[in-house]
Amino acid sequence: MANDLAIETRGLRKTYRSRRGASVGVRSLDLEVPVGGVHGFLGPNGSGKTTTIRMLLGLVRADEGEMRIFGHEVPDRLPAVVRRIGAIVEHPKFYPAFTGRKNLQILATGIGVPVRRVDEVLDSVGLGDRGKDAFRKYSLGMKQRLAIAATLLKDPDLLIFDEPTNGLDPAGIREIRETMRALAVEGKTVLVSSHILAEVEQVADTVSIVSEGTIVSQGRVADLLSSRTAATARVLVADPARALNILQDAGFVVRGDGEALIVEGVENPADVTRTLALQGSYVSALVPHKADLESVFLELTGTAERQSGEPTEGVAR
Amino acid sequence: MRLLRAESMRFWARTLIRWAMVAGLVVAGLVVLGSWSTSTPPPDEVQASMQADFDASVKDWEDNGETYVADCLAAEKADAEELGEPLDYECDEMGPPVWADYAYFATFAGEGLSTVQLSLLLVALLTLGVGVTFVSAEHTSGAIGNWLTFEPRRSRVYWSKVVAAVLGVVPVTVVMVGLIAGGSLWAYDHHGALGRFDLDQDLRPYVEMGFRAAVLALGCAALGAALGSLLRHTAIVIGVVAGWAILVEAVAANVFDAIKPWTLVTSMNAWIQGGTAVYVTECDATDDSGMLCDWVEHPVSQAQGGLILTAVVASIVLASWLVFRRRDVA
Ligand SMILES: Nc1ncnc2c1ncn2[C@@H]1O[C@H](COP(=O)(O)OP(=O)(O)OP(=O)(O)O)[C@@H](O)[C@H]1O
Ligand SMILES: [Mg+2]
Numbered sequence: 001m002a003n004d005l006a007i008e009t010r011g012l013r014k015t016y017r018s019r020r021g022a023s024v025g026v027r028s029l030d031l032e033v034p035v036g037g038v039h040g041f042l043g044p045n046g047s048g049k050t051t052t053i054r055m056l057l058g059l060v061r062a063d064e065g066e067m068r069i070f071g072h073e074v075p076d077r078l079p080a081v082v083r084r085i086g087a088i089v090e091h092p093k094f095y096p097a098f099t100g101r102k103n104l105q106i107l108a109t110g111i112g113v114p115v116r117r118v119d120e121v122l123d124s125v126g127l128g129d130r131g132k133d134a135f136r137k138y139s140l141g142m143k144q145r146l147a148i149a150a151t152l153l154k155d156p157d158l159l160i161f162d163e164p165t166n167g168l169d170p171a172g173i174r175e176i177r178e179t180m181r182a183l184a185v186e187g188k189t190v191l192v193s194s195h196i197l198a199e200v201e202q203v204a205d206t207v208s209i210v211s212e213g214t215i216v217s218q219g220r221v222a223d224l225l226s227s228r229t230a231a232t233a234r235v236l237v238a239d240p241a242r243a244l245n246i247l248q249d250a251g252f253v254v255r256g257d258g259e260a261l262i263v264e265g266v267e268n269p270a271d272v273t274r275t276l277a278l279q280g281s282y283v284s285a286l287v288p289h290k291a292d293l294e295s296v297f298l299e300l301t302g303t304a305e306r307q308s309g310e311p312t313e314g315v316a317r
Numbered sequence: 318m319r320l321l322r323a324e325s326m327r328f329w330a331r332t333l334i335r336w337a338m339v340a341g342l343v344v345a346g347l348v349v350l351g352s353w354s355t356s357t358p359p360p361d362e363v364q365a366s367m368q369a370d371f372d373a374s375v376k377d378w379e380d381n382g383e384t385y386v387a388d389c390l391a392a393e394k395a396d397a398e399e400l401g402e403p404l405d406y407e408c409d410e411m412g413p414p415v416w417a418d419y420a421y422f423a424t425f426a427g428e429g430l431s432t433v434q435l436s437l438l439l440v441a442l443l444t445l446g447v448g449v450t451f452v453s454a455e456h457t458s459g460a461i462g463n464w465l466t467f468e469p470r471r472s473r474v475y476w477s478k479v480v481a482a483v484l485g486v487v488p489v490t491v492v493m494v495g496l497i498a499g500g501s502l503w504a505y506d507h508h509g510a511l512g513r514f515d516l517d518q519d520l521r522p523y524v525e526m527g528f529r530a531a532v533l534a535l536g537c538a539a540l541g542a543a544l545g546s547l548l549r550h551t552a553i554v555i556g557v558v559a560g561w562a563i564l565v566e567a568v569a570a571n572v573f574d575a576i577k578p579w580t581l582v583t584s585m586n587a588w589i590q591g592g593t594a595v596y597v598t599e600c601d602a603t604d605d606s607g608m609l610c611d612w613v614e615h616p617v618s619q620a621q622g623g624l625i626l627t628a629v630v631a632s633i634v635l636a637s638w639l640v641f642r643r644r645d646v647a
Pocket of ligand 1: 016017018023024025026043044047048049050051052104136163194195647
């Protein structure tokens with residue numbers, strides 16, 4: 001296993017069993033997070049992001065598979081690396097009745113960090129003057145910031161944030177994004193899970209896309225996008241059914257989308273216009289649509305499949 | 318050690334726990350107050366009438382005592398002859414009236430001691446509750462998941478909580494046991510109402526009883542912490558404990574009273590009182606008339622009680638540990 005990986009999982013599998021039956025958390029999940037930078041962990045709801053993070057942190061037991069963090073086998077060797085990992089899983093969870101400061105003081109005492117560090121990290125997330133308030137009186141944004149402060153107690157090399165912007169307002173989202181970027185600049189590795197593409201696209205250097213418990217694609221965000229630079233074009237014509245046939249005969253990948261046609265893999269939009277014009281079908285509008293992570297994501301996670309009822313290519317299963 | 322310090326911080330930061338301790342001290346104070354008022358001698362006019370009754374009886378005995386004894390012996394003899402077997406009406410035990418039979422004063426040897434023994438069980442109940450709420454709160458709030466990202470070694474996490482719960486209740490246990498046992502004894506002694514309790518002879522076993530009650534209370538704190546971790550919600554623990562108390566200790570023990578010597582209530586009584594006894598019906602088939610049942614006194618030793626309690630606490634604490642070691646934490 002490579003040493004330049006902060007996180008590496010192989011064949012990870014987890015099935016939740018309860019009285020109501022079994023539900024698959026993740027199946028055969030191979031995640032690779034390089035050291036340094038922000039790594040997006042992208043997937044729709046229920047795709048297994050939180051489950052994976054819980055397994056990495058030893059909160060949930062994997063049924064099968066191997067995991068390594070900084071080369072250490074986890075969960076067995078977790079005690080050796082836990083000081084290098086700061087994590088927030090789902091909502092920040094602290095003692096509701098304790099003050100923010102008390103909550104952090106207990107954590108600091110538990111790991112042998114001097115208690116004066118608590119005030120430093122509280123200040124660094126802008127909670128310096130609210131440390132005396134009970135956790136339950138915090139707004140969601142403040143809870144989130146307290147959780148970040150808690151991870152900073154350890155001065156970790158790897159930060160794991162599970163949907164950190166959930167429920168935050170735009171200012172809060174931006175703040176979290178800047179925090180993550182700043183951590184990456186300091187040379188730390190940040191793993192951020194999200195089901196919001198825009199978020200990952202804006203902040204992440206590398207990304208893993210997970211769907212139904214397996215990784216369907218991973219790599220640099222830039223590479224993922226450039227592999228699909230060929231744009232999609234949305235075409236409006238008077239007679240879409242006829243135009244669809246014309247374009248298909250000419251070898252384009254086309255599908256109907258209401259009154260419009262979606263043409264994929266268009267290198268030069270003029271090709272579309274010319275082909276149609278030659279057959280007497282005139283384009284009333286053509287909107288080139290450059291690939292973004294969103295379309296890649298929808299394509300890879302099969303959400304688009306379900307929407308258009310058409311198979312899509314490039315799903316690495 | 319660090320974990321234990323962190324858990325102790327958590328323990329003392331819980332307002333509910335602090336209030337429970339205050340409540341415990343109030344209860345202990347009330348027990349002492351009760352002992353004080355029970356042992357307070359009755360007012361003068363009541364005492365005067367007791368004295369009058371006593372004096373009248375003494376005079377009666379002096380006047381008619383010999384006749385009473387003679388009548389008794391005569392009746393004994395007559396009845397024995399009629400039945401054809403010897404009888405003992407205990408006529409020779411008749412004697413002058415005893416003051417204690419006329420003065421209805423509560424004594425420590427009588428009422429006081431059993432009140433103390435019962436109240437000492439309250440200390441165990443309190444520490445059980447404190448142990449439960451201390452640990453279950455962390456599971457209910459989900460804070461345990463966050464804690465485990467700081468200290469993933471589950472066994473350490475678990476044991477530090479159990480130990481912190483036990484250490485945390487030491488002060489309140491010592492003060493409550495001291496107040497209940499010491500205060501009550503003091504109150505009765507102050508009123509000269511110790512009765513057959515002899516300070517020279519009985520004080521040492523009495524102190525040992527207090528010590529055993531304290532040990533029980535500490536065990537209950539560990540048990541509470543284990544139950545809190547196992548069941549994760551205070552409400553569920555209350556349900557389970559109340560369910561056990563009603564179904565097993567009360568209902569089942571009455572229906573099948575053969576289990577009485579083995580119940581937790583009996584064991585706690587035996588442990589605290591230095592041995593106790595329960596009454597069990599024992600039935601035998603007679604030759605023709607069917608079953609013959611009898612109330613049989615069944616002694617339960619302090620050692621038996623202690624062993625049962627230790628076994629129960631130890632097995633639940635260990636089971637909870639094994640579960641926590643493997644459990645998925647959300
Ligand atoms: N404690 C649990 N018990 C049973 N099933 C669970 C449990 N936790 C998760 N699951 C199931 O495992 C699957 C993956 O859930 P997980 O929470 O890992 O998804 P996620 O990617 O984090 O989703 P989201 O974006 O909604 O947070 C889901 O089908 C979910 O129903
Ligand atoms: Mg999730």
